Amino acid sequence: MEPLKAGMVSRTAAGPIAVVGAGPVGLLAACLVSRHHPVCRVGEAIRAAPPEKDPRLYALSPVSLNLLERLGIYTELGIERCRVFSELEIWIYRHRTRLRFSATDIGGGLLGATVWARDLLSVLEACAVASGITCLEAHPEGIVRTGYGWKLPGSGMENAPVLVVAEGGGSRLRERQGIPLDIHDYGESAVTGWCAVEREGGDVLRQVFTPWGPLGLLPAPGGGLSFVWSMPNPVAHAWQARGTQEWAALIEEATEGLYGRITLPDPPRGFPLRRQVARRYVAERFALVGDAAHVIHPFAGQGLNLGFLDAGVLAARLAQALDRPGLVRWDAAIGAYDRHRRGANARFLSGLEAIRLFFRGQDPLGWRDQALAILARHRLLRRPWVEVAAGHGGRRHLR
Numbered sequence: 001m002e003p004l005k006a007g008m009v010s011r012t013a014a015g016p017i018a019v020v021g022a023g024p025v026g027l028l029a030a031c032l033v034s035r036h037h038p039v040c041r042v043g044e045a046i047r048a049a050p051p052e053k054d055p056r057l058y059a060l061s062p063v064s065l066n067l068l069e070r071l072g073i074y075t076e077l078g079i080e081r082c083r084v085f086s087e088l089e090i091w092i093y094r095h096r097t098r099l100r101f102s103a104t105d106i107g108g109g110l111l112g113a114t115v116w117a118r119d120l121l122s123v124l125e126a127c128a129v130a131s132g133i134t135c136l137e138a139h140p141e142g143i144v145r146t147g148y149g150w151k152l153p154g155s156g157m158e159n160a161p162v163l164v165v166a167e168g169g170g171s172r173l174r175e176r177q178g179i180p181l182d183i184h185d186y187g188e189s190a191v192t193g194w195c196a197v198e199r200e201g202g203d204v205l206r207q208v209f210t211p212w213g214p215l216g217l218l219p220a221p222g223g224g225l226s227f228v229w230s231m232p233n234p235v236a237h238a239w240q241a242r243g244t245q246e247w248a249a250l251i252e253e254a255t256e257g258l259y260g261r262i263t264l265p266d267p268p269r270g271f272p273l274r275r276q277v278a279r280r281y282v283a284e285r286f287a288l289v290g291d292a293a294h295v296i297h298p299f300a301g302q303g304l305n306l307g308f309l310d311a312g313v314l315a316a317r318l319a320q321a322l323d324r325p326g327l328v329r330w331d332a333a334i335g336a337y338d339r340h341r342r343g344a345n346a347r348f349l350s351g352l353e354a355i356r357l358f359f360r361g362q363d364p365l366g367w368r369d370q371a372l373a374i375l376a377r378h379r380l381l382r383r384p385w386v387e388v389a390a391g392h393g394g395r396r397h398l399r
């Protein structure tokens with residue numbers, strides 16, 4: 001028999017893997033991991049806001065949809081709660097060139113689908129219940145490290161082999177582990193809301209680079225548009241005072257009448273923006289996933305997609321460790337997750353920042369429009385952009 005070394009544990013001695021964080025990434029990680037090993041969720045009662053109040057509409061990549069489908073969730077969402085889009089259109093306000101990325105550029109049928117945050121959470125929660133995942137009332141503050149893994153206070157559980165932390169950007173357990181962050185405050189807010197439109201714009205996700213910042217326009221399930229408008233804080237604060245009619249007029253103007261008359265039933269909501277990246281995603285028997293590991297600018301709508309890839313890759317590495325005969329090398333699995341995801345996310349983030357900076361500020365020489373025109377003419381040059389939008393980068397580590 002193999003001698004017992006640090007980081008290796010008999011599978012019979014291991015309790016359930018503990019997942020902390022009731023957001024979409026924590027729930028997906030819990031459901032995926034539970035297909036290979038028992039899982040418990042910790043601290044469920046702690047949630048920033050009731051999910052029905054969350055105004056976000058997520059654009060999910062085909063890779064994220066594929067992860068959901070492994071659990072039957074994409075089918076469960078159905079066409080009522082999920083709206084497929086097959087094209088992405090980008091232009092600069094008051095410029096003529098329209099750059100269109102199409103799923104056919106990469107031989108696929110779709111570029112993604114939109115789903116409301118509240119619907120996504122409700123199907124993921126139902127999936128967690130159906131997967132037999134237990135909820136422990138233990139408070140995450142009291143979680144302590146033991147020789148075997150983690151002791152969850154007040155629950156009688158003393159041997160959770162791994163703690164998966166998906167507490168979002170303000171993660172306390174990350175702080176307690178002493179994992180340092182690189183932080184950059186953008187000095188911007190993302191203002192988001194839903195509007196009814198006179199003319200539906202088809203299954204196309206659009207991005208207009210306006211003088212105030214990028215405006216994302218997502219076709220919503222059931223019709224209308226969700227918009228995410230990133231703008232400097234002083235502009236966002238000044239505009240927050242405006243009524244819904246003024247907002248509608250601003251969006252009509254920014255979209256140059258493309259959707260006809262626009263109506264906003266409710267005032268939009270602002271989210272302060274910052275980039276925040278953990279220098280390590282893991283510690284001994286401890287893994288950060290989703291926004292707990294990285295918060296990015298939402299202009300490209302990829303934060304949750306990266307978090308879903310984290311959950312998928314972590315679940316795949318843990319499953320590999322559990323499939324091997326003999327003792328389970330938990331820390332080796334966690335280390336492999338860190339190597340795959342930290343590098344991939346850092347590369348993705350650099351690309352995203354380059355695009356964001358390219359479209360910022362004035363462009364007196366019209367270089368941006370020329371760059372868009374070149375991309376619009378050459379399908380081969382467009383391909384890497386579409387690959388990124390479709391989330392294909394991390395796919396190979398999901399097995």
Ligand SMILES: Cc1cc2nc3c(=O)[nH]c(=O)nc-3n(C[C@H](O)[C@H](O)[C@H](O)COP(=O)(O)OP(=O)(O)OC[C@H]3O[C@@H](n4cnc5c(N)ncnc54)[C@H](O)[C@@H]3O)c2cc1C
Nearest residue numbers: 022023024025043047048059168290291301302303304305
């Ligand atoms: C306006 C806007 C639009 C966006 N649009 C998109 C998009 O189109 N596509 C995309 O991919 N991404 C998008 N994002 C990014 C996306 O919202 C985040 O990346 C995503 O929510 C991260 O999910 P998460 O589960 O990691 O963290 P969160 O969504 O923050 O969830 C973490 C949850 O854990 C809870 N929690 C915290 N501490 C504890 C604890 N100790 N115990 C238990 N629970 C705890 C929190 O209350 C929270 O409910 C957008 C972001 C913004 C601001």
